[in-house]
Amino acid sequence: MIAFEELLDRFVGLDRRELTRWVENRWVLPERRDQTWIFHEIDVARVELILEVRREFTIDDEVLSLVLGLLDQVYDLRRQLRRLCDALAAQPPEIQAAVRRALPRQRN
Amino acid sequence: MAQTPYEVLGVKPDASADEIRKVYRKLAKQYHPDLNPGKPEAEERFKAVSAAYDLLSDPDKRARYDRGEIDESGAERPPRSYYRGYAEGAEGRKYQPEGEMDLGDLEDLFAAFGSAGRGWRGRGGEGFKARGGDRLFTLTVDFVEAATGAKKRVSLAPEQWLDVTIPPGINDGQVLRLRGKGGPGLGGGPAGDALIEVHVAPHPLFRRDGDNIQIELPVSLAEAVLGARVTVPTVTGPVTMTIPKGSDTGAQLRLRGKGIQRKKGPGDQYVTLKVVVGPSGDPELAAFLEKWAPRHPFDPRQGMP
Numbered sequence: 001m002i003a004f005e006e007l008l009d010r011f012v013g014l015d016r017r018e019l020t021r022w023v024e025n026r027w028v029l030p031e032r033r034d035q036t037w038i039f040h041e042i043d044v045a046r047v048e049l050i051l052e053v054r055r056e057f058t059i060d061d062e063v064l065s066l067v068l069g070l071l072d073q074v075y076d077l078r079r080q081l082r083r084l085c086d087a088l089a090a091q092p093p094e095i096q097a098a099v100r101r102a103l104p105r106q107r108n
Numbered sequence: 109m110a111q112t113p114y115e116v117l118g119v120k121p122d123a124s125a126d127e128i129r130k131v132y133r134k135l136a137k138q139y140h141p142d143l144n145p146g147k148p149e150a151e152e153r154f155k156a157v158s159a160a161y162d163l164l165s166d167p168d169k170r171a172r173y174d175r176g177e178i179d180e181s182g183a184e185r186p187p188r189s190y191y192r193g194y195a196e197g198a199e200g201r202k203y204q205p206e207g208e209m210d211l212g213d214l215e216d217l218f219a220a221f222g223s224a225g226r227g228w229r230g231r232g233g234e235g236f237k238a239r240g241g242d243r244l245f246t247l248t249v250d251f252v253e254a255a256t257g258a259k260k261r262v263s264l265a266p267e268q269w270l271d272v273t274i275p276p277g278i279n280d281g282q283v284l285r286l287r288g289k290g291g292p293g294l295g296g297g298p299a300g301d302a303l304i305e306v307h308v309a310p311h312p313l314f315r316r317d318g319d320n321i322q323i324e325l326p327v328s329l330a331e332a333v334l335g336a337r338v339t340v341p342t343v344t345g346p347v348t349m350t351i352p353k354g355s356d357t358g359a360q361l362r363l364r365g366k367g368i369q370r371k372k373g374p375g376d377q378y379v380t381l382k383v384v385v386g387p388s389g390d391p392e393l394a395a396f397l398e399k400w401a402p403r404h405p406f407d408p409r410q411g412m413p
Contacts, residue, residue, distance in 0.1 A: 029202055042194035042202065049191040072203050075195035079204075082196055 113160035132161040184283035240291035240300035251311030255343040276369040280308040319368040319375030326384045342366040357383045
């Protein structure tokens with residue numbers, strides 16, 4: 001958990017105006033606390049992701065917004081899939097085996 | 109800027125073991141310290157080349173370096189925290205798009221994919237194998253344990269323990285990898301690794317300086333002037349040390365082999381003396397000093413402006 005100023009120091013090439021805009025665009029959702037923003041670990045990792053995407057692919061805000069939207073959907077699906085897998089893993093072996101048999105084989 | 113071992117040797121990352129050996133032999137001859145007397149830069153280069161060859165000539169270490177598990181010096185590298193590591197956990201719900209489905213109950217899931225009421229199909233599925241996930245643990249050891257090495261237990265789950273050998277000289281934040289002690293594999297796949305991030309707690313007396321240990325030792329005026337034998341704590345237990353006659357505050361004495369207990373050769377402990385007069389001062393000493401006219405007076409602040 002780190003504050004706005006510390007986060008600016010952590011990454012080279014991250015400037016104040018840009019990070020502020022990301023928060024205003026709701027691309028990053030830090031916690032508002034006493035006149036400043038507190039970034040949790042997930043927010044820091046997300047800032048690093050955005051920085052890297054911007055650096056590796058020269059894309060404008062509109063495209064970045066689209067990319068983040070799609071990423072959030074993918075991760076949402078993966079999170080739900082994981083819950084389903086956890087629920088399956090907690091089932092007795094015979095139920096797991098039945099599910100495995102029922103999964104249609106994927107062919108390339 | 110750190111160089112990769114490939115850059116140090118000047119070979120491509122896909123160079124064969126043979127090629128690496130040839131380049132190493134050539135560079136080692138070129139920079140050998142005995143063949144370059146009086147050229148410290150050659151010795152530096154020789155050390156770098158040897159270290160790079162040490163890593164690249166071992167197929168196991170080379171593979172681990174290529175996978176990013178260890179750095180140029182062969183030390184374990186902590187895994188970077190990627191966004192996905194958080195996004196798939198519960199905290200990722202913060203960035204959940206609005207109006208997305210939730211697996212509250214199976215009906216929602218079936219409805220989302222239109223698969224309700226199809227019944228059992230009874231097709232033969234194929235077993236699959238997957239390597240288990242790596243698990244990251246943190247462990248705090250005290251200063252002495254880090255200096256001498258120790259055996260510690262990490263709790264994986266209630267009633268489940270993992271024995272960890274802490275090598276002497278471990279650094280704060282260093283990561284140990286225990287093969288096969290991570291999450292179980294699926295369908296007969298191999299287990300993942302346990303990664304143990306070790307933290308070293310600071311010590312009230314000892315301070316680490318590479319493989320050496322520094323300690324400040326208070327001594328009385330009499331011990332400093334007349335010399336004495338005193339007991340000094342070390343990481344391997346208390347030892348007796350001789351304070352030479354006429355020692356001053358700031359004098360440094362060395363206890364050989366009492367530093368970090370590396371197997372290949374332990375470091376030393378440096379004891380810095382600090383003369384302490386005592387809380388209230390001794391009236392007899394004060395009386396003596398008042399009468400005392402030194403035959404060789406000196407000014408301790410000589411040379412100060």
